[in-house]
Amino acid sequence: MKQEILVELDEDRVSVNRDTPTRYVINPLLFDGYKKNSLDPDHLKALGKSIYDSIFSTPKRRSLIENKGPDDLIIRIKSDIPKVHDIPFELLNRDPEKPEELGYLLKDPTINLLREPGHDMYWELPKRPLKMLLILAQPLEIMKEAPIDPLREVEEIRDALGALLEDGLIELFIEERPSLRRLAERLRSQSFDIVHYSGHGVKGGYLILEDSENPQRAAQQSPERFAEIFRDRPPRLIYLDTCEGARSDSISPSLAYILSKNLPHCAVVANTSSISDRAATESVKNFYKKLGAERFEDTIGNLRRKTPSEWYKTVLFALPGRRFFEKEVIEVPERSPRVEYGVSPPDTEKTYVYRYRLVRKASDLIEGKRALLLHGLGGTGKSTLAQYLCRFFGSYFDHTVFIDLKLEKIEAPEKVLEILEGPECFGLKGPPSNVKERIKRIASKGRLLLVLDNLEEVAQDKEGVLKRDWRILIDSLLDSPNVFTMLTSRFVPYRDQRNRLIGDAATLDIREYEEADISLLLHHTKGKRQERLLEIRPTLKKEFGLHPLAISIALRLRYGKDSILKILEDDELRGLLEYYKPYLSPFPLLRALCHLPVLLDKEIIKDILPAREWKLALDLGVAWEEGDFIRFYPILRHFVELDDRAREEMLERLKGKKGRRAALNRLFLAPEKDQIQYFLEAWGDGVDPVLIKELVDVDDLGNRAREIKDPEKRATTLNNLGTL
Structure with a gap:
């Protein structure tokens, strides 16, 4: 049988079980220290003793604690004065000289304390989940x-x-x-x-x-x-x-x-x-x-x-005696046992961090669409993000299946169906039927989140078009209302030569880290590892951008800023980025743009780059848009050759037109440090200063720079002009 002690307090008086109220005073120095979170264990005990003495201040009150017996005891704190509830009654301590488990009342498994709400708490025990x-x-x-x-x-x-x-x-x-x-x-x-x-x-x-x-x-x-x-x-x-x-x-x-x-x-x-x-x-x-x-x-x-x-x-x-629910009462709808295949925690060895913008955008797509394409440059974290999303949103689905086509050496869609129907997933038996019927049977087991990872080298041809048998499988998945399909690829998948498989609205472009991601990475790296990241960060950004895999390799292998280029010797990184060589080699202008580690004005791109080449750059994910500017991944210049043909074609296309000069002027006014310095480092060898002068209008730049109101941007621009 449970006993109860009702403690009622106003601003300076307390009654216990409705006896005659007495004055109470909590040690002000200790209470102030508690509010500042500055009390050591001994002073916490002393504060608990002060609270105990203030409430149980008479022999009769103390006897309620001292003579309670083996039955459970509930102390109920009741007050309509909000500040009273700042008092840490949970620290009640009758003897600070004793060990914690003997001095603190609430360390006794038979004593509990609740604060009274301002209402009754009556409800029917729910019968549904x-x-x-x-x-x-x-x-x-x-x-x-x-x-x-x-x-x-x-x-x-x-x-x-x-x-x-x-x-x-x-x-x-x-x-x-x-x-x-x-x-x-x-x-x-x-x-x-x-x-x-x-x-x-x-x-x-x-x-x-x-x-x-x-x-x-x-x-x-x-x-x-x-x-x-x-x-x-x-x-x-x-x-x-x-x-x-x-x-x-x-x-x-x-x-x-x-x-x-x-x-x-x-x-x-x-x-x-x-x-x-x-x-x-x-x-x-x-x-x-x-x-x-x-x-x-x-x-x-x-x-x-x-x-x-x-x-x-x-x-x-809360009020005592209230049970939140009883398992026996709840009627759970019948469902298949949960299937979870291929899902693993984000690889901490690879230094995965929360991608603020990407996860938030993905949540909209997962709630409102049937499919999601993660597309981007190799090493930007598509597979890892897909794993993250599986775990983050896993409770939205009855089952989660992650199939890495490359890792599992899958060459045909039949193998995907065999995995789904096999004993590690749904254990389906019976004569095989057509693909659509097989997907329908799988989907009948509950809502499924299915990831097909690394589509590009297995399911797509050299132009990104899905092979016929893969298109049949993926179309069947996309037609199923009970399946959410997530695809990852370095090359945007096409249904045919003209039509994309997944529209822009359901495509998530995975890029390099943003500053918010780096902040989280710094928070999770400690000690020397954090110091090393801070030291190498400027060099990393200059050579590789904020490329996730490059950063991971640098941290894992403990490279310093002087040895940072050893990252390029990593087999995984080389395998991912050399994929782009055969696509970019025939296009000298695209190769030249990969060697410009600066923001490029959209007007320049539209003016100098054929539409076919710009489409290829976007489909491969080697460039992305930032407002009015375009950026090519800095890391690509280590994998794509800048030869005389590429250099000459780039400079020739930039020369001569007033519109291009205006666009370049806007480029050099972009509020990013070292724009011109990077430009000259990449293009300085053999570039005639007269040619550089033809590319920009220095007088116009000077006039526009002086009109910039933001002091930091104005200083950066003037510094760029000085370098030029």
Whole structure:
């Protein structure tokens, strides 16, 4: 039988089990130190003792603890004063001289503590699988300062839920682009039983979401606005995995307090102060592991006993005796056992990092399309990103199959069908029928995410057109509403000589790293490895751009800036990039452009490059557009020859027309450091200064440079002019 102690507090008085209230005072120095996160273990114990003495200040009250017996005991903290809930009651300690497991009340497995919400918590135990929404709040400007890998967050939740997910008792949904507007739209059409927020918060209950107008910007949302979006469809549980979600400020209650007061029948978990990533991860895991088996007080109790450090920072607003659900009651629809083939974690040895822009764009396509093409230069991470997306969005599908055509030495589509029908996947038997019927039978087993990796050298001919038997297979996959097909290729796949297999709307161009990706990479590399990356970064960028595989090789083999060109000796890199030689060799102008490691004005490209050659460059992924400019991959100049023919044709085409001069002027005004220096380094040998003068209008450049308002851009441009 469970016993309960009701502790009711106002600003300076406390009663226990509705006895005569007494005054209470928490040691102000220790309490202030706790708020600043500066207390050592001994002072934490002392603070716990101060809280204990303030509440259990009479012999009768202390006897409730000292004479409790073997039965379970629940301490219920109740107060309508928001600031009272800043007090870390979870630290209650009757004897700081004793070891933690004996001094802290909540280390006793028979004692639990809850904070009372402002409402009753009555609900019928659900008979359907529960829905959980995971909110991953990482605006770009926050990512640069405090990067978090969302996949790690997703997999920690999956690991914590374990059998609840595997048995179909909980369905997991992910919102990785959460603005207030987007969340409100989603909640208008869908209800969730659990909402888990992972991101950044500040005291006073403000949460960081994305700005609704500019998703790269962070927007602080007030507790009231965040609570409002749940008012019509309140969940049963909200877990705020952020710092200070349960801490008020001088004018505002905490977010946890506001949610617990305003959302009927909703339990709230939050942290009273900043918490380390490791402790937060342990807390989440230990809470969810008991979610389906215990009452709320036992669930939070498991967290406090199993989490080795900072266990006292996580608090729960809930009523005792409430069970979240019972497994036996839930009716799970019959489904085939989950198939997961070929899916592996991102290769940490290859230094994979979260690709901010790409994953976010992919989420739109996965939700709204039936297919996705990952296309780009060799070594930019198409295969690795495909693996990442399989793991990140795996819970959207019943089955996930990843087939690397090159690695598995697959030459014909029949082998793909054999894998899908074989014992490692769906174990289908019976007489073979046509391809369409076989795909239909596979799709009947549930929603399938299928990746066909490295299409170009197996399924496509030299012009990128799909071979007939492969086209039949892929068309059958694309026609199936139950199959989402993800393809990767270095060459855009075509259905025939004119028509692309996958349209632009469902194509994701995989390029070199962006600065946000590098920020995350720096965050995940530690010590000497991080120092080496910072040291070699300028040289890497100059020689190879931010090419993912080149960066990975440099880090793995510990190359310094003076030995950076040894990267070119790597067999994997050479194999990937020498693929382009036979395509580019017949076109001297394309080869010349690969040796210009600068932004190129679109007007120049349109003017000097035949349409067929520009189409080839885009289909091969050797160049990409950045606003009004074009960039060819810097790494390609190490694999594509710049001979006299290519040099002469390039310079000849650039000479003479006023339109070209204007375009070149705009190129040299581009706000990127060392534009002209790179140009001269690549083209300086044997170039007549008079020829360079013909290519640009120095007077026009000077006039336009002085009109640039941005001081940094103006200085860069003037520096470029000085170099010229």
